[in-house]
Amino acid sequence: MADVRLINVSKRFGESKKNDAVMAVKDLDLDVTDGEFLVLLGPSGCGKTTTLRMVAGLERATSGEIFIGDRSVNDLPPGDRDIAFVFQFYALYPHLSVYDNISFPLRAQNMSKSEVDAQVQRVASRLKIEHILNRRPNRLPSGEQQRVALGRAMVRQPQVFLMDEPLTNLDASLRSEMRVELKHLQQELGTTMLYVTHDQVEAMSMSHRIAVMNLGVLQQVDTPLEIYNHPKTLFVATFIGSPPMNTVACTVVDGHYLQGIDNSFRLALDSSYTARLANVKEVVFGVRSEDVRLVNDDSAQLRGTVAVREPLGDETIYDMDMGQYRMAVKTPPRQMFRQGEQVGVAINPKRIHLFDRVTGQAV
Amino acid sequence: MTQQRESLTRLIGFWVLLGIVIFFFMFPLYWIAVSSIKTRAEVINRVPSYIPYAQFEPTLDNYTSVLLGTTIQSDTGVRASADLSIFRDRLMNSVIIAGSSTILAVILGTLAAYAVSRFHIRGESDLMFFILSTRMLPPIVVLIPIFLLFSNLNLRDSYPGIILLYTTVNLPFVVWMMKGFFDEIPVEYEEAAMIDGYSRLEAIWKIVIPEAIPAMAATAVFSAIVAWNEFVFANLLNRTYAATVPPWLNSIIGVGAVEWGRLAAASVIFVIPIVIFTFLVRNYLLRGVTFGAVRR
Numbered sequence: 001m002a003d004v005r006l007i008n009v010s011k012r013f014g015e016s017k018k019n020d021a022v023m024a025v026k027d028l029d030l031d032v033t034d035g036e037f038l039v040l041l042g043p044s045g046c047g048k049t050t051t052l053r054m055v056a057g058l059e060r061a062t063s064g065e066i067f068i069g070d071r072s073v074n075d076l077p078p079g080d081r082d083i084a085f086v087f088q089f090y091a092l093y094p095h096l097s098v099y100d101n102i103s104f105p106l107r108a109q110n111m112s113k114s115e116v117d118a119q120v121q122r123v124a125s126r127l128k129i130e131h132i133l134n135r136r137p138n139r140l141p142s143g144e145q146q147r148v149a150l151g152r153a154m155v156r157q158p159q160v161f162l163m164d165e166p167l168t169n170l171d172a173s174l175r176s177e178m179r180v181e182l183k184h185l186q187q188e189l190g191t192t193m194l195y196v197t198h199d200q201v202e203a204m205s206m207s208h209r210i211a212v213m214n215l216g217v218l219q220q221v222d223t224p225l226e227i228y229n230h231p232k233t234l235f236v237a238t239f240i241g242s243p244p245m246n247t248v249a250c251t252v253v254d255g256h257y258l259q260g261i262d263n264s265f266r267l268a269l270d271s272s273y274t275a276r277l278a279n280v281k282e283v284v285f286g287v288r289s290e291d292v293r294l295v296n297d298d299s300a301q302l303r304g305t306v307a308v309r310e311p312l313g314d315e316t317i318y319d320m321d322m323g324q325y326r327m328a329v330k331t332p333p334r335q336m337f338r339q340g341e342q343v344g345v346a347i348n349p350k351r352i353h354l355f356d357r358v359t360g361q362a363v
Numbered sequence: 364m365t366q367q368r369e370s371l372t373r374l375i376g377f378w379v380l381l382g383i384v385i386f387f388f389m390f391p392l393y394w395i396a397v398s399s400i401k402t403r404a405e406v407i408n409r410v411p412s413y414i415p416y417a418q419f420e421p422t423l424d425n426y427t428s429v430l431l432g433t434t435i436q437s438d439t440g441v442r443a444s445a446d447l448s449i450f451r452d453r454l455m456n457s458v459i460i461a462g463s464s465t466i467l468a469v470i471l472g473t474l475a476a477y478a479v480s481r482f483h484i485r486g487e488s489d490l491m492f493f494i495l496s497t498r499m500l501p502p503i504v505v506l507i508p509i510f511l512l513f514s515n516l517n518l519r520d521s522y523p524g525i526i527l528l529y530t531t532v533n534l535p536f537v538v539w540m541m542k543g544f545f546d547e548i549p550v551e552y553e554e555a556a557m558i559d560g561y562s563r564l565e566a567i568w569k570i571v572i573p574e575a576i577p578a579m580a581a582t583a584v585f586s587a588i589v590a591w592n593e594f595v596f597a598n599l600l601n602r603t604y605a606a607t608v609p610p611w612l613n614s615i616i617g618v619g620a621v622e623w624g625r626l627a628a629a630s631v632i633f634v635i636p637i638v639i640f641t642f643l644v645r646n647y648l649l650r651g652v653t654f655g656a657v658r659r
Contacts, residue, residue: 058558
């Protein structure tokens, strides 16, 4: 078991003098504690996979230092880092049987045949794949391929698991099943896990902490609920949550009011915000769809028209046309409004988010 | 019912069409095979015969004559004047030369293709175009330079010389084919092997090469056919010691009366090694040729 520390790590692709050089990861500081399940989350191209590959040793950091346990691993080849990697497309060796795939890392260590066999059987029985040990991997259904890939990762009992979107290729029901199983497996083994995904549901449901990245820059590292309830940047706020957080560009008036820049929006601010907004005028106002209610009384601060209704069974999402902007509202299933109906919109003033419009940082 | 009849019609149409295609391509081969077991009188008979035993009495004289080198008095009284006794030597030369150059070209080309496919090389596309461009010139254009070069370097009429030449001719093809195959093999295989504790060389040997064998087999067949059939350079450079079969086949046409029967027998024997080779790697061949179509 080991912790993983990245200190000021950057990765540049291409030559620095040329214009086509891309900074994939910028000055990343990240601590993954021993036994932790940490998810790297972000849209494609945000640098999360590059970060994972640098920890694995498949990419070399342009600058900065990476530690696994007490060892600086910058100059170690992947095989000497005592890690296991699960690839998005599994990368199971097609010409080898499932048994030989799983035993492949052990045979690199010159382990005795009986010991290899014991280890493979242990892993196979844990993952319930004993019956396919003699099969070739490429004919197996993707769920079983996934298990074989996990088996190959588990068999050598590494210090750290690195996983690159391992559930992306599974269909929806299998994916939610594997989410639970992976989480359970990680708890059982207690092995440090660094897991890359672009799927916020995976990140929220499995991880101890989430590291959100965008454009090569780490945005926030926190527990899932902290990330959801207290996003530190506008990007985190809009990336996490479904539907995404409602946002409106505003100007602060007298420290008491938010005025939409096109005058379509006006909202009184809770007095607790006044001090914080002393030096900021241009902001982005944000509120999650569950912190907005549709009402037909005078508690409404705004009015809008129902544009689209999405009944989901346990709740209904209304897409409200507010004139110059739109607002998604989650309502209980029995509260019904017709399309085109004029409805009052009530925003919970204690649950609003404000971001500096220039820096994107939470105010 | 109509649907059944329709599918039956389609099935019959398919097999008829297939039959025509097979006949079209196989008939020349059949004609050579049949001619090889005819007597000299039969082979030049104005009324063609197609079916042994029914239309003519087959004979193995042509085969014994080309393989054992015995000169048989032909029934027309005209003696074959070409030297048949050297066919066996020529055949052995062809096997050694085509075999060695194919093995060399496939090994060297595979290594080069792997490097180009996996590593960033400065001027990679220019390099690949240069490799391809060596195939854009008709070989006959460099005939005289090669002749002079080989004369000066004492490479004429030697195994190393002609093997080197055929290897050079086949290398661009092997590099391009194998690069295509390697590009299709996900790089994650090697990455997984390297994480599992193997060096890059071990990863190549244990994972990449087993994956690439179908492609190497397919490439080897095409390379072997090129080297096996090559005529112009073999005819000019290697007159005696390292001479191959194709120029010899030509020479027995040109001298005296044409020995059609023996020519046919020699052709059949000449074709057999390639057929056997292709047959041995046939399973790989199909996988190699359809490689790009396989979904990851």
